[in-house]
Amino acid sequence: MLIKTIIEPFRIKSVEPIRRTTREERQRLLEAAGYNLFLVSAESILIDLLTDSGTNAMSTEQWAAMMRGDESYAGSPSFARFRDSVQAIFGFRHVIPTHQGRAAERILFTVMCKKGDVVPNNTHFDTTRANCEFVGAEAVDLPIPEALEPARMHPFKGNMDTARLEQLIERVGPKRVPLVMLTVTNNSGGGQPVSMANIRAVKEICSRYGIPLYIDACRFAENAYFIKLRESGYADKTPREIAREMFRHADGCTMSAKKDGLANIGGFLCTNDDAIAQQQKDLLILTEGFPTYGGLAGRDLEAIAVGLNEALEEDYLNYRIVSTAYLGNHISSEGVPIVQPPGGHAIYIDARAFLPHVPPAQFPGVALAGELYVEGGIRTVEIGTLMFGEHATMDLVRLAIPRRVYTQSHVDYVVEVILEVWRRREHIRGFELTHQAPFLRHFTARFRSLASGPASARTCVP
Numbered sequence: 038m039l040i041k042t043i044i045e046p047f048r049i050k051s052v053e054p055i056r057r058t059t060r061e062e063r064q065r066l067l068e069a070a071g072y073n074l075f076l077v078s079a080e081s082i083l084i085d086l087l088t089d090s091g092t093n094a095m096s097t098e099q100w101a102a103m104m105r106g107d108e109s110y111a112g113s114p115s116f117a118r119f120r121d122s123v124q125a126i127f128g129f130r131h132v133i134p135t136h137q138g139r140a141a142e143r144i145l146f147t148v149m150c151k152k153g154d155v156v157p158n159n160t161h162f163d164t165t166r167a168n169c170e171f172v173g174a175e176a177v178d179l180p181i182p183e184a185l186e187p188a189r190m191h192p193f194k195g196n197m198d199t200a201r202l203e204q205l206i207e208r209v210g211p212k213r214v215p216l217v218m219l220t221v222t223n224n225s226g227g228g229q230p231v232s233m234a235n236i237r238a239v240k241e242i243c244s245r246y247g248i249p250l251y252i253d254a255c256r257f258a259e260n261a262y263f264i265k266l267r268e269s270g271y272a273d274k275t276p277r278e279i280a281r282e283m284f285r286h287a288d289g290c291t292m293s294a295k296k297d298g299l300a301n302i303g304g305f306l307c308t309n310d311d312a313i314a315q316q317q318k319d320l321l322i323l324t325e326g327f328p329t330y331g332g333l334a335g336r337d338l339e340a341i342a343v344g345l346n347e348a349l350e351e352d353y354l355n356y357r358i359v360s361t362a363y364l365g366n367h368i369s370s371e372g373v374p375i376v377q378p379p380g381g382h383a384i385y386i387d388a389r390a391f392l393p394h395v396p397p398a399q400f401p402g403v404a405l406a407g408e409l410y411v412e413g414g415i416r417t418v419e420i421g422t423l424m425f426g427e428h429a430t431m432d433l434v435r436l437a438i439p440r441r442v443y444t445q446s447h448v449d450y451v452v453e454v455i456l457e458v459w460r461r462r463e464h465i466r467g468f469e470l471t472h473q474a475p476f477l478r479h480f481t482a483r484f485r486s487l488a489s490g491p492a493s494a495r496t497c498v499p
């Protein structure tokens with residue numbers, strides 16, 4: 038008989054207690070934080086789904102490798118192991134370590150872009166957009182139209198709209214497009230994968246106009262596994278073979294090792310262009326460090342060198358993709374509107390559809406995230422009107438799953454909490470901003486509840 042249950046492909050050697058709080062305590066803490074979960078102490082969170090970034094549990098092999106970390110300022114053998122591990126998967130000539138993904142972005146855009154340039158991407162992540170705009174370039178998102186409809190099924194909803202890419206290049210002229218980017222998987226678009234066919238098609242357009250293609254590789258292993266599962270011709274290939282093929286089409290990449298590097302900190306920037314690499318390394322020395330450590334300790338380089346390989350193990354990827362889908366499918370089968378199909382690293386609840394009586398101007402995502410915290414101590418993040426202001430096309434609440442951290446019973450608990458909030462959704466009210474910063478306001482914004490009674494009455498089960 039074939040055993041069908043998919044289990045966590047690891048056992049637990051070290052545990053971290055999580056603290057329970059009462060509903061009254063959580064209500065008080067949330068009010069004190071101005072209804073912004075970024076401002077709640079992590080000690081008062083039971084299940085933390087704020088991000089999958091840097092929250093990974095490391096393996097015994099990674100901890101063992103860290104002891105081998107060589108902290109030499111220059112020429113550390115830890116760097117050699119890091120570089121070899123990166124090159125074996127990504128295949129680029131130059132590997133430049135950085136302290137995290139956004140440092141790689143800053144260096145890439147500073148070297149390659151200038152004021153008036155245009156950078157197309159399937160969807161820029163917020164730090165990618167901010168770094169691009171910081172050097173005076175325009176960040177243009179070109180997702181396929183299906184990506185803007187949360188309930189719409191599509192196997193590769195992360196794809197770039199190649200017709201619009203070509204029109205854009207024709208309109209502004211290739212000289213103003215210093216690079217094209219593809220984010221795999223597309224985080225801001227629901228953690229959706231990009232197909233190999235789309236990568237190939239984008240590269241073909243880039244080659245025709247002489248524009249380099251860079252991949253934002255944060256979740257490359259999850260993207261490779263989706264290709265294996267969904268794209269014809271890839272079922273018999275290993276995730277590593279697929280990843281290698283993905284990067285063969287690119288001229289370089291940026292990477293946050295806090296995601297599919299299975300590490301807690303770190304990143305890198307890769308390129309095949311010798312002249313560009315030299316400029317990047319010069320800039321690296323200015324703010325990150327010498328090119329053999331780039332702002333990281335030798336032990337961090339070791340953890341990433343091992344983690345990148347573990348992230349490509351098929352057993353791990355199967356558990357990862359299936360367990361994320363488990364959460365999505367269990368809530369959507371009860372009617373909870375989510376971005377379909379479930380993404381690789383997160384489930385995104387469509388807060389506009391969940392709370393149709395709360396208009397976008399009253400922050401339905403903030404309202405839903407607050408309720409999930411009060412109900413069950415779960416921390417999520419709003420991706421919508423708070424994060425993007427008037428430009429938001431959707432109001433989503435992201436439940437990002439840290440890698441190898443929570444078990445199925447934790448996920449079952451999360452499902453139960455969401456369904457409890459779903460049952461009393463009509464009683465949930467919106468919010469009004471009372472404080473906002475001039476940029477990246479979601480981190481520090483504060484709110485006032487628009488519920489008529491005291492806040493505690495608002496969350497009572499009817």
Ligand code: F0G
Nearest residue numbers: 088090137138139162164224255293295
């Ligand atoms: N690109 C993508 C697609 C990302 O998701 C992130 C980070 C970055 C770049 C920047 O990397 O954090 O190492 O500087 N995403 C995290 C998140 C923060 O919660 O989605 P970083």
